[in-house]
Every structure is written in C-alpha cells, then in structure tokens.
Amino acid sequence: MAKLFSKINKDAACLFFVAAAGFFFMLFFKEKHSISFMNLDEFLWMYRSRFFIDRIMGLDFGNLIQSSQPGIMVMWFAGPFMKLIDFDFTKIQLLIQNLNEAGGYNVINDTGRNYYVGYEFISFMFNIPVILLMLVFFPASYSLMRRLGIGRRAIFLSLLLIATTPYYVFFTTPTDKLVGIFSTLSILSFLVFLAKKGGKGFIYLSGFVGSWAALTKMSALFLIPFFLFALLVYVFKKSDLADLKVFQKKAGVCAKVFSGWLLAFIVTSIIFLPTIITDPRQVAGLFIRESDSRYLIQNAEAQDPGSLSLFDSVRNYLEDPFLPSFNFFVIMAFLAFLFLIIRRIEYKINVRKEILLLYIFVFSFLIFSATFSRTYSFRYIMPALVVFQIISGWAVYEFFEIFRRKNSVYSRNEIFAWAVVVILISQALLIHYSEIAPIE
Helix, strand or coil: CHHHHHHHHHHHHHHHHHHHHHHHHHHHHHHHCHHHHCCHHHHHHHHHHHHHHHHHHCCCCCCCCCCCCCCHHHHHHHHHHHHHHCCCCHHHHHHHHHHHHCCCHHHHHHHHHHHHCCCHHHHHHCCHHHHHHHHHHHHHHHHHHHHCCCCHHHHHHHHHHHHHCHHHHHHCCHHHHHHHHHHHHHHHHHHHHHCCCCCCHHHHHHHHHHHHHHCCCHHHHHHHHHHHHHHHHHHCCHHHHCCHHHHHHHHHHHHHHHHHHHHHHHHHHHHHCCHHHHCHHHHHHHHHHHHHHHHHHHHHHCCCCCCCCHHHHHHHHHCCCCHHHCCHHHHHHHHHHHHHHHHCCCCCCCCHHHHHHHHHHHHHHHHHHHHHCCCCCHHHHHHHHHHHHHHHHHHHHHHHHHHHHHCCCCCHHHHHHHHHHHHHHHHHHHHHHCCCCCCC
16 A cells, blocks of 8 residues: 555656646746737637637537537637636737738737737636636646556656647647647557557547547548557567458457547447538538649649649648757657667567557658648647657657666766756747747
C-alpha cells in the first residue's frame, strides 16, 4: 500500500509540475503576444457555441453544422461555458466593424494592443474550456503512455514540451487544439490495445475519442487508414503470408478488431452529430462541397505546371510564417532520435514498435496534408505535431540518459534536472524572440 501511494504521489507531482509550468508559460506568452489570444476565428467559434448549446437543450437538431468542417466538438465543450458567462457578442461585431474601418484585420499586427484592451479579459476567458480539457488530457495521456511501458521521466518531458509550447496550446484556434488532443488520445489508446497492455475497452475508447477528433476536423479521418495499417503491422508476420489458414485466421482477427473500433466511431458520431440522422442530406452535402471545392481548386492550380507537386506543397509549409515559432532544438532531437533508432545503436529503448509507428504517423500525416490540403499552415497538421512533441520529449530523455552513462560524474536525478532546465529555457527563449502573426 505504501508503494502504491508513493507511485501516486510521484505521478501527481509530475502532472502538477506540468500543469503549473504550462500556466506560467501561458501568462508569459500572453504578456509577450497578447494579441494572439484574440483572433476572429476564436470569437466566431464561441459565438456559434453559445447558440449551439441552446439548440441542443431545446432538442432542435437542425442546422448544427456551422462551418466548412464539422467543428461540432468545439461547440459541445465551449457551449455550456458560453452560456454560463452569457457574453454579449454584439461587442465582437463592433470590434470587427472597427477593424474594417481601420483598414482590415491585418492592421492588428501594428496596433493590436489598442484594439485588444477592450477584449483582453473575455478573449482570455474563451480559452478556459480548452485549458480545462488540457488538464484532463495530461493525466489521460500520462496513464496511456505508462501502460505502453514508457518511463515516468520520459513522459514528463513529453508533456512538459506540450504544455510549454505556446504554438500548440495557446495560439491555434479551438478546432486545432481539440483535434490534436482527441487524435493523440485515440492513437495512444489504440497502441495500448495492440501492445497487449490493455483489453478491448481501449479499442472502443480509441474509436470514441477518434470520432471526437473527426467531428472537430475532417482531417482526423486519416486515423482510419493509419489504424488499419498499425493493426496489420501488429497482427501479421512474414511467415503468416505463406500459410493460407494462418492468414485467414489473422485476417479475421484484424476484421474483428477494426470493426469494433469502427462501430464505436460510428455510434459516437451519431450521438454527437445528430444531424446525421435528422438531416442526412446536410451531412452528405458537407462532404460533397468539401470534395467539389478541393477539386475545383486543384484544377485551377493545375494550370501552373508543378503547382500540385509534393515538393511545392512541402515548400509551402516551410515558408509558413509560423515556422519560426517552433523549437529547433526539439526538432533536432526528434530527427536525431530517429537516426539512432534506424542505426540500431545499442542502448535500451522500450516499446520500439510503438515509437516507430508514432514516427510513421507523423511523417505520413505530413505527406497526407501536403498532398490533399487546399491551405498550407502548420496549424492544420496539429494531430502530427502533438505526437511529434511526445516523441521529442522521449528523445530528449534518451539523449540525456546516454550522456549520463558516458559521464558517470552526474547522477540520474541531476541529469534529469538538467533536461528539464534545458527544455524550459529553450521554450522561454522561443516565446521571447518569436513574432507570431494573428490568424485572419
């Protein structure tokens, strides 16, 4: 019993430190980039949430899709809070009018604080539902990663990176934040089941949260082919392909597991997007309009030779004005860790198959987005970026462990403390020297 309480206390201490660090970095970010807490997209989502919750409570399931992408989960989470504070959104309409008279929303770059002063409190308040969700995300992802066999300290560094990177947590729009949270929980739950560290419940949990991700941004539908790929990687071996009976048996296992995940996904989607039943044409029209618009845009771009090439798509991401808001120290750790895994340097790395699948997810999602997206911004690849942070935290831990083994002068606690200090300093410098433009 004493050991159990000791473990609980250690876990609680880790999560408390992560949350506290995230809170202080949020205040630091708000002071340095206060205008980034206010963008029209955020205000519009909260405006929609206010009326969405009234319709849900009144059992009026019509017209619940209010954007070119579902975004419905933002309204589920933010709606009750918007109703609680009962904010007068006519003030937001006045803000937009003032900005238009001043020359458009872009003038906020130069005179942002002048416009922001009247909305500073409420725009900060609008982040509370997401902040509360993050406080649930930290212990949930911590528990899932512990089940996968990842060490407490490696998880701590991963969550610390997520909590203190303002680009992921504090700047992106509500849909970007939520799709990153839900996609990550869905991936980790699925891997827990595949690694045989949990029962069938984790398959249903993955489908449940995966549906929330897709109901936030349709790009999360990429989880479906990725999970099917991960399932095949775990179930099949090379020898199974030659034996027909073994192949059929394992194919049946794959079909059973994936159908369970898909069932949870579909049922959850119907519950949280009731217009699928009450107005299926509206839902179908959403996907058709998205496909048509993408087709027309791609055809227009096709007039420019090479405009649809993967190279040009990647170049658009590299030219993204938000790229400097990334911690290049963390990027180097991510890439160096991949190099060490590929080279199979002899040092202990747990759950190798899971970390490789996470790497595959990051790169395949980037390729998917670069190939099919109509707009190119890092905030549209949030599911990959949160997983990227998890891998990077693990990488930082492993590199400091290698350093400790080669330099026995320092204890494990000392080395770990230095890893935490390096992350905090690098993240603070990132906020201090970065210039982040608001979202139009």
